[in-house]
Amino acid sequence: MTHPLITRLTSEFGYPQLETMAEVADFTGAPGVHVIFVPGDVARNLETPDVAVILPELHQAFQGRFDCAVAGDMVESELREAAKVFKTPSLIFYRDGQAIAGIPKVRDWSDYVERITQILSLPVAAE
Template sequence: MSHPLIKRLVDTLGYPQVDAAILDRFLAEPDLKALFVTGDADKNLETADLAVILPELARHFGKAFQPAVVDRAIEQKVRERFDVWPTPSLIFVARGNKVGAIAKIRDWDDYLREISAILDREPALLVH
């Protein structure tokens, strides 16, 4: 987590950094998580963009989901587990189940539409 915008998410905004020690317990929780799979921020310029967009999305949707940053050491495991390969990505998970994913950078309206659809998709999994 060397990129300053990603560090800001954890250090300043208090987003959990999900590592191997807490992954299963964190994902089993009933509330909706938005896992930020960053990829290599030095090679993929979209990663920094999503690090700026994610807090705005979290504000827009209130407490509908909890953003978290996936530790780079377990990204491959998380990507395999939820079958989401492009980075950066947001993987929405509730009770260990993938509810949806948004890969790469999108227009603001696309984020709003896709996240709203994710929130409506599996209401039995989500706790509001």
Template sequence: MKMHPLTERLIAEHGATPLTLATLDAFLARPGDQVMLFSGDPVRFPEGLDVAVVLPELRAAFAGRFGLAVVTPEDEEAIARRYGVQRWPTLVFLRDGQYVTALSAMRDWDDYLRDVAQALQSPVTRAPGIGIPLVSSSSGADAHCH
């Protein structure tokens, strides 16, 4: 699937990195704050295009404090699972390659300013959905957790 022209504009005009599974490790090695845009299919999630238009303005409002990446449609589902993204559009905030937080859906400008400021001040944390799944055993009376 080809990227929409508005998301391609983030790459061409605003220096966003096109993010694929193959380029993810190199992107995660970047220092500082980074934001990944999961825009989703523009037909199913037209708000993703709105976020793509607003994102450069948000970065400018924070004096370019964060880098940008646009997750490519081909790898969006796989990368979304890694970060627990379940809604489109979503902005995932990283710091020094580690998960900070995610902001889903389009927001009013003042809400974006508040939420992005908070994200840029938040500590790193574990991404939702990452970890070892717990499996319970129902075979016998000895099935319990230690």
């Protein structure tokens, strides 16, 4: 079951829904910082719709300094395992195809702003 607020991310905001690890690799391997929203089981996790509403607000607040996508059901567990971010919903941040940080569960706005500011200021890994 997909929640209407998650569907809104792909339909209204145009975030890609990543259904395969190849799609994840293409999305995260592009230049820049990328965020994958991992919704988890929306029927069991009441915070998922909240994060689905917050993500576009964060994208706007940070003036597009990262792009966003939604993890499909088939890749969720592999993404969580690879990034070591096990709680959902979560936002997993990537640069150069590598997970660099995750923010699990819903947070206060100030916590999101502080943590994302720190994530965006992380140095780029040496080639």
